[in-house]
Amino acid sequence: RKEVEQDPGPFNVPEGATVAFNCTYSNSASQSFFWYRQDCRKEPKLLMSVYSSGNEDGRFTAQLNRASQYISLLIRDSKLSDSATYLCVAKGSTLGRLYFGRGTQLTVWP
Amino acid sequence: DAGITQSPRHKVTETGTPVTLRCHQTENHRYMYWYRQDPGHGLRLIHYSYGVKDTDKGEVSDGYSVSRSKTEDFLLTLESATSSQTSVYFCATGTDSNQPQHFGDGTRLSIL
Numbered sequence: 001r002k003e004v005e006q007d008p009g010p011f012n013v014p015e016g017a018t019v020a021f022n023c024t025y026s027n028s029a030s031q032s033f034f035w036y037r038q039d040c041r042k043e044p045k046l047l048m049s050v051y052s053s054g055n056e057d058g059r060f061t062a063q064l065n066r067a068s069q070y071i072s073l074l075i076r077d078s079k080l081s082d083s084a085t086y087l088c089v090a091k092g093s094t095l096g097r098l099y100f101g102r103g104t105q106l107t108v109w110p
Numbered sequence: 111d112a113g114i115t116q117s118p119r120h121k122v123t124e125t126g127t128p129v130t131l132r133c134h135q136t137e138n139h140r141y142m143y144w145y146r147q148d149p150g151h152g153l154r155l156i157h158y159s160y161g162v163k164d165t166d167k168g169e170v171s172d173g174y175s176v177s178r179s180k181t182e183d184f185l186l187t188l189e190s191a192t193s194s195q196t197s198v199y200f201c202a203t204g205t206d207s208n209q210p211q212h213f214g215d216g217t218r219l220s221i222l
Contacts, residue, residue: 036210097158
């Protein structure tokens, strides 16, 4: 079983839509979680960290549910520029290791 | 990002040849990582380093070796390249194990 599982999508939504991605993690001891964004043929870039109480950054909201071991990312008022692959990441039990999901592809159309 | 430079950015070579990829960072980060990314597999960790001369294997380490003789440089070597090692290789660095990693621009490697 992979450490982090994500629905690969693709998600195709119109501009202005709200879209949500979920991922699950297998290590109940994981303490740190992140969402990354990766544009086509580019490197992954940190979008936001995920905190236990949930956190928001503009149109993006991240939530953590420890009981069910899942993380979510909500994007409100989608923009064309949000089209990318979103990677869910959890810290592993091994020092220094982060585990990446395979990514969820989002396309926002006009 | 985070002062990470990968070289070369693109390389085409033949099966059986040795290949070395270099990752150079200017941020004095303790942790450095090499990943490969292939369609359908996402990012997979090859090797990582938690200090000078301290390295460990990731999930796809067969056919790869690494060296870290200085904090700023992390080298990935394919001793005898195979076509299955055609991929995009990303280097990443981190300050400690609970913090996010930052990635270099990637190296596109084709083994013919």
